Amino acid sequence: MRRKTLQIPIGNILIGSEYPIIIQSMTNTLTSDIQSTVNQCIRLFDADAKLVRITARNLKEAECLKLIKNDLINMGYELPIAADIHFNPHLAKVAANYVEKIRINPGNFVNLFPNNKSYTNEQYKLEVDAIKNEIEKLLPILVANKVAVRIGVNKGSLSQRLIDKFGNTTEALVESAIENVKIFNKLNFNNIVISIKTSSVYETIAANRLLVSKLDKLGLYYPIHLGVTEAGIDKEGIIKSSVAIGNLLLDGIGDTIRVSLTGDPVKEISVAETIIKTYQKFLPLPPMPTYSYxxxxxxxxxxxxxxTTEHLDLNNLFIDLPKNRPFDFIANKLKTVEQVNIKIDIDKFDLYELSIILGRGWIDGWLKDVYLVCDNLKNEKVNDVYQxxxxxxxKKLLTEVISCPSCGRTMFDIESITRQVKKRFSIYPGLTLAVMGCIVNGPGEMREAQAGIVxxxxxxxxxxxxxRVVAKNIPVDKVVDEFEKQLKIHNLI
Ligand code: SF4
Structure with missing residues (x-):
């Protein structure tokens, strides 16, 4: 059952448990290129996005939001737009005059002790007070313009203060979100949506489950926005998003979603729609166990x-997974055993169904081995299951390549570079590489990767x-060669 939340107005839509799950996306045009940004918003709205986010990196771009909004209204597009603001509270104040929602992480608005690795209690409190001060200054503009806020915490931009207190952990992510939510709540501002995103599917699921359990205990029933950062391109991005978003939705968590795929954001919308349709097929979810990871x-x-090899009689070890109500079938088996091995006729299940069922089983620990039945071993679904x-x-079977979805900050063909990196370095299990659009957020967001191109x-x-930066200002047509050189120098390949 969907978690009960407040219903938050964002312009002419409402986000919350009483309404359908809202699909949103983000432009990757240069925000100051008004025409391209308006055109991309229109393509996204036409594709059925209900909310589009636009980055505002500086004052000029924040002011462009006014023109973009006006153009959209003049062309008959009245759905809301959101501004994506990082680090600079002044930009949030400007953008809040023009858009229906701002996405901020107030925890990044202040950094009183930039050289600190550790914080005294007094320094900790001073920084929280400074964040509160910034929120108080922003609040009148939000209220006057009826602007909602998404408190968006990303693993990559977690403040050192929280890392010092909680470690670089799921708890730190959750604490970061809750700290900000409590400030807004105490100031009697409740038009809030919350998100915690990481590039790890497991951590995204764990963080959102923990977030919701803490929020509900505190009586803070704000809607949740779901997504996986740097999900990547093509199938890898679809699989990551399906496993994480699909399973959180199955838990009843999530009122709005964004599938972040590197490349044209319009592609994200149909993927998001399919994730929603797929998880709904599995409702109601029977009680299922969760084991520690x-x-x-x-x-x-x-x-x-x-x-012919180690398992001679696979048929006896694996239970056949039915297409109809697979979770009920598994839950029934799990009444008598801790883990199941399942046999799947993969032609009966699509990529989204496989991602949600197998992903949940492996994340929650009740699924052990899988036997794939198919006529043709070259069936691409065999590779999908490995993915x-x-x-x-x-299990680390291949190199993991994370890549950001790109946005107005991206100044090169990130999709092409990501494809080249995937192709050239695919065979190193345990290695995580990143391709990120900009130095503003890229280095922080790719903390999980051993190496990356930014x-x-x-x-x-x-x-x-x-x-650490090991090579600077490399022309993108040479960057993959240089990347290979650096990976070798640092014994990563
Ligand atoms: S890392 Fe990518 S998506 Fe994030 S701000 Fe930079 S360019 Fe945009």
Missing amino acids: TLENAPKIFTINDL ILQVTGK GNGINKADIYVFG
Whole structure:
């Protein structure tokens, strides 16, 4: 059952448990290119996005939001737009005059002790007070313009203050969100949506489950926005999003979603729609166990080829997964055993169904091995199942390539570079590489990666290894070669 929330007005739509799940997206045009941004908003609205977010990196871009909004209204598009603001509270105040929603992380509005690795109690309190002060200054503009706020916490932009207190953990992410929510709530401002996103499917699920349990205990029933940052391109992005978003929706968590895929954002909308349709097929979800996460005893995937090897009688070890009500069937089996091995006729299930069912099983620990039945071992769904296992983090089979969806900050062809990186470095299990659009958020957001390419200027990029810049201002047509060189120098490949 969907978690009960407040209903939050965002312009002419409402977000909350009494309304359908809202699909949103974000432009990746240069915000100051008004015509392109308006056109992309229109394509997104026509594709059925109900809310479009636009980055505002500086005052000029924040002012452009006014022109973009006016153009959209003049062309008959009255659905809301949101401004994406990082670090600069002044930009939030400007943007709040023009848009229906702002996405901020007030925790990043102040950094009183930039050189601190650790904080005294007094410093901690001073910084929280300073955040409150910034929110108080923003509030009259929000109220006057009826603007809603998304408190958006991302793993990559978690403040050092919270990392010092809670470690670089799921708890720190949740605390960051709740700290801000409490400030707004105490100031009697309740037009709030909350999100916690990371590039890890497992952590995104864990963080949102923890967030909701804490919010509900505090009586703070704000809607939740779901997404996975840097989900990547093509199927990998679809699988990551389906496992994380699909399963949180199955938990009853989530009132608005964004699927972040690198490339044209319009592609995201149909993926989001399919995730929603797919999870709804599995409702109501029967009670299912959740076991603590461990990499020991990693799951295995078998195909017909394995009949002659270690598992001679796979048919007896695996239970057939029915197409109809698969979770009810599994839940029934789990009444007598802790884990199940399942046999799946993969032609009967689509990618989204496989991602949600197998992803949930591996994330929550009740699924062990899987036997894939198919006529043709070249069936691409066999690879998809390996990919699902990989994104749950239960087994590292391939190189993981994370890439941001790109936005107005991206000044190079990120989709092409991501494809090249995926192709050239695909065979290193345990290695995580990143391709990020900009140096503003890229380095922080790719903390999980050992190395990455980060856009820095028009058609230029920097290369990072273990969080440090090792090569700067490389023309993008040479950056993948240079990346390979650096990966070798640092013994990563
Ligand atoms: S990393 Fe930079 S370019 Fe990529 S989506 Fe985030 S802000 Fe935009």
